[in-house]
Amino acid sequence: MREPFVERSHTPKTVRHLVLVLGDQLDADSAAFDDFDPASDVVLQMEVMEETSYIAQHKKRIAYFLASMRHFRDELIARGRRVHYVEIDDPANTGRFETEIGRAQRRFKPSRTIALEPGDWRVAEKLRRLPEPPEIRPDRHFLCSREEFANFCEKHPRPILETFYRAMRRKTGLLMDRENQPVGGAWNFDAENRKALGRNSPAIPTRPSCPPDEITADVLRLVAKRFADSPGKIEGFDLPVTRGEALAQLDAFVTERLPLFGTYQDAMRSGEPFLFHSVLSGPLNLHRLQPREVVEAALRNKGAPLNALEGFTRQIIGWREFVRGIYWQRMPHYADENALDADLPMPRFYWSGNTDMRCLAEAIGHTIDHAYAHHIERLMVLGLFAMLLGVRPYEVHRWHMSMFWDAVDWVSLPNTLGMSQHGDGGIVGTKPYAASGNYINRMSDHCRHCRFDPRQSVGEDACPFTTLYWNFLDKHRRRFASNVRMRNQYSNLDRKDGAELRAIRRQAAAISQRVT
Template sequence: MSLPLDRSSEPEDVRHLVVVLGDQLDADSTAFNGFDPARDLVLQMEVIEETSYIPQHRKRIAYFLASMRHFRDELIARGRRVHYVHIDEQDNTGRFETEIARAQRRFRPSRTIVVEPGDWRVAEKLRRLPQMPEIRSDSHFLCSREEFAAFAAQHHRPVLETFYRAMRRKTGLLMDIAGRPVGGAWNFDAENRKSFGRTSPSIPPRPACPPDAITTEVLRLVAARFADSPGKLDGFDLPVTRTQALAQLDAFVAERLPRFGDYQDAMRSGEAFLYHSVLSGPLNLHQLRPLEVVQAALQNTTVPLNALEGFTRQIIGWREFVRGIYWQRMPHYAEANTLDAELPMPKFYWTGETDMRCLAEAIGHTIDYAYAHHIERLMVLGLFAMLLGVRPYDVHRWHMSMFWDAVDWVSLPNTLGMSQHGDGGIVGTKPYAASGNYIHRMSDHCRHCRFDPKKSIGEDACPFTTLYWNFLDKHRKRFVANVRMKNQYANLARKDAGELRTIRRQAAGIAEAVT
């Protein structure tokens, strides 16, 4: 195993100190432009603050630490000198900004270089360093912050579809030689809403990534030091190297992508991953690059167009869009709470102990795998929290705590904006409000649940359905004129005053019972 820099032989005359943050594990990033192995030094840091500023799933901690240590060895194999600070070193200050300052004093570089962070909190700390680093643009993304700012200036209210079409034109992905979208349409989402029947197609398993010596050492450390953190650590098989991530990509494209489009919104009991790529972690840590991921998908000529377009939209559309919104709106975006939701996260989100089968299933996935696919995140976990009235930022913090792929710039617009409608429509033009009937249509959970998704009143009424009608009633003034919610409010209008009073009382009882 390659070792970090020997501290007994300090490098002399360090020209550039290149700081690599934990979610920037790309050996070809702009941080290394002009890197001189003889004179420059890489700094990587494991710091306790980044594992404890919120409670974190043990698999999430292990994923970051194992990925960072493997990346260190990749850099050393390329001939780059690395100063690596381990989390359990006695003189570790526990914060990355003080570790950078300490390295600056120790090695006296003429310049410190870092790629722009993905987290506003981290960027603010870098700005307060005594020796301000040179912050370079992140070439990982297909749309720079400056490009998105220009796009936002041209569109009073930026929406995903407009941005996505611009990105298709920019990249040429799924465009014909005449500059038109392949297949004659920009979006095939209407074809991507199938649910599993009682006899569903088989689901190919994800390739396993058995822990090697480095990962095993990390797992022992996490088990000992973070024993009180949430989630299960056993069965760890996440891709912690670029090589493993590429193997995951190849398997997805060959085996699961062909059915991804049809079933991307479906759920099935006992299945955590279905046909999803599960590549968000390697993408968010920069082990994979978005363009290479989409290009790999497009090389499989047997994949239906609806699957290719849906996957492409996730990568070059939605992912880039939410990053742009994040950096346009921070730091005040984190405080947004348009619907005045003030309840805390339900306690069972940490345990999965609930009679609601869909929630028990999705939360069980987060506990076991530090993962839930996007429809579980949006239309089960997020939906219940929004209908209940949970503080949007609390939902974001839980998301950051429990998912191995979560980073701030992704999680905040997805949870606070799309899932909770806390931003009042910046990310989405309507709240993703639905009753238990949606979950019944898209899954088999209701067949195994004691609650009836068609009922909103009574002991066997589905809490989603009760809370759904209560949500529409409570926020009637805000949403009744929203053209995308016309049918929902037409249905609400059919309920008489007595039924709505009963729904309100039952909704209040649900809130009291779960928070």
Template sequence: MTILIPVLGDQVSHDLASLRDIPRGEAVVLMMEVVEETTYVRHHKRKIALIFSAMRHFAEELRAAGWQVDYVRLDDPDNTGSFTGEVARAVARHRPTAIRIVESGEWRVKTMIDGWSKRFGIPVEDLNDDRFICGILEFQTWAQSRGDLVMEFFYREMRRKTGLLMQPDGKPEGGQWNLDKENRAPPKRGLNYPEPMYFTPDAITDEVLALVARRFAGHFGRLEKFALPVTAHEARQALTHFIRTALPDFGTYQDAMVTGQDWLYHSWLSPALNLGLLTPLEVAQAAVDAYAAGEAPLNAVEGFVRQIIGWREYVRGYYWLEMPDVATANALEATRPLPEFYWTGETDMLCMAEAVRNTRDHGYAHHIQRLMVLGNFAMLAGVRPQEVADWFLVVYADAYEWVELPNVIGMSQHADGGRMATKPYAGGGAYINRMSDHCGRCRYDVKQKTGPDACPFNALYWDFLARHERRFRGNRRMSNMYGTWDKMQPEARAAYRDSAAAFLDALEPAAQGWAR
């Protein structure tokens, strides 16, 4: 009896459910580098390199642990280029009596797996991915019991479930569930931002980098100075480094943006976490242990833990609850094509140029750059949300559809009509000026409200509110915004809308083929 165990590229975890409770002599682990997964969107070069390197290292670790591993490389001349094609070849090679796999993180791959049993004539055991704290059915049960999907209440449930930052009497550590009000400080001059831990590529990674440079030369992004962790051992080193050097100030300055500072106090652990090199519980527990030892303040630790066991788990549950309809949601009826500068970075808006540069160089930008610069601009400009979602899926090394799509469609673009967020995350130039040093270096003047030299975010913000007044005027969280709009003279309102129209009319749409 032989069990075939396909392990997908984001499942490089030794405690994977499919690898448990099965004699190693009765199983073949199948790992596949397939072109279909690299090009269904044209992923960032660095992301492809990261996944392939992590897969190859994981395969070697499995072999050392006694597993039989059937590894199909991208340049294998018989490679069919698809998961289903490679499973078919493996079934012919090994003649398994069953297939055992952990559920996919993406809807389109799930539809492939769902057809395998009928196609191959053998049972397929599709196991829950218990690397997540909240299972898919558990989230659906929680969602069905509520009138809305407020993340804060879900987060509290996860705190109770894990016991993280909880007191014995069931109350939250420090007496408050959420310390976000302490985590919005603008950057100060002279802050000493730590660098993340860098890892020198070994022979396996060097081989992968050469492959990616050769096969995916036309894809977005840069490979130079690749230094991401590609094994669980390296990822744990990176986690320890972050806890020691950056976590203490992470909370206070997590929303800050500084020109030329690509990391600030952020961990850049999400690629390793989303690959499976780290688990959410070990990451969150490391932060809580630092708090218990007096090495990091509560506001930093709570803010970090909320991202890991709150938001990350929430968006995954939301994805499976709302798919497939959420993928095509466009509640604001946005139709503008994505601007070319999302790919080139060639724009006079320094905040946008910096975010795109960082994204191009590292496959990374922190959450405020993604939400309040890149995402905010696209929503204000009325860019079609599916083009925005494709872009985010392409460019970030930590982007998988289960985490990227809800963040873009729901939180960033408000394209789900408010299912996830009770108000759109819209902001003008004043927000960016408050949270960054970009505006003082920018060609545009953030203090000017309208005209060719004014910060474009200013006019776009008010134009967005005017375009969608019927939808948002009754939203109590937006009453102050419309109160301000109502106090403006008709000439001022017209000037905002004219300035927005002039700017948008001059935008160059992206060339076809960048994303797909």
């Protein structure tokens, strides 16, 4: 076990500031370090068992956080900052967030403890309840502060992403012309971003690998031994755990995959977990990359088409900032939302991938192997099946937090409970993302290799997605039939006679019993 740096160096007799750095705040220039004095201030970083075990977590997720934190520690040390780092296997480590902070406060007796706004409401409550709570500083990583989003909600009592996104474009000036109008004359090019990958589609570039160094290798051995019963595979770990690696990943995406990202961002293909996606959400969510620098890097690629540039920009300054705003406006009650009264547990096969449904087996397999699935797999395969089946929304969120290396609470909860499961009743999205197996057939090659037929809703060969889709529309007719955006869906449902609907209901009930 490596000794904490502060043990090996002179500790100031009087500690002015104890600066707490959480595992998803790895930014040496954050507000927590404003006026930092190397001669009298100490940084506190902690690995606590509580944060790795409050939910079951993928081995690669645990390894990613620990390796990133340890590399950040050494980066701070290289800058001449004093770091008190508590490793998870330190015999003195109590394993609890609050007690480790208290132990450091008693040891160093700082005049003040400083922390950045936590990204997780649960952690914010822990800090607030400390006997000596820290001074909380705003998180400049985000382009829209919590206060700004609250003001936006006052002007727009029912906040809509498109309205917010346009406001963020105007505020940042990104993809705006000299007259403060959107470049290209339109705000949104989503209609151009729905192409499937065919047999003659372009080659998919290989993501650059990040081979583990000595620090990461130590973490991998620790995780393999101490978290042997955690889900997922640790083999093949190659995630970007330093800022340098994250910047290299950004450069590779902008150069090699961005030009076709927009066109194929909704596509899926067997055996291809990454396609043209950036896979930068992890470094962004741990603050290893800044959102503005990521978008500006993309915009410097003059060869990338506008639909790709706009689609990527919308993800970063639109959707990412929007869901964070919703999270902090609605917590803690948001976690309890369940507008559709869904009450089933997560299907057992979400942990193993053992299912005859090819699309789900692919997406879950990617998750088990890589702790990653791209956003269409998350929304329109994994999330879609759970919603159609009627899984409790918070259970979907917990599974998401367990299995993805990039998951943090403020991102995951609105994306799963709100967008994916429509559990918030329309706060994040104005309609549920409900679709049949035909959508998956259109956007992927999965159905070609599957024993189920996406065109059938009843019978042995019926696709469970299609059965559950019609059952979902039928079950929630009173809620959604008047939704303008679902008019065509209900027109199609109305073409089914009573006998067919009864057969669909019976088959949907059988699917529910079989998979939960």
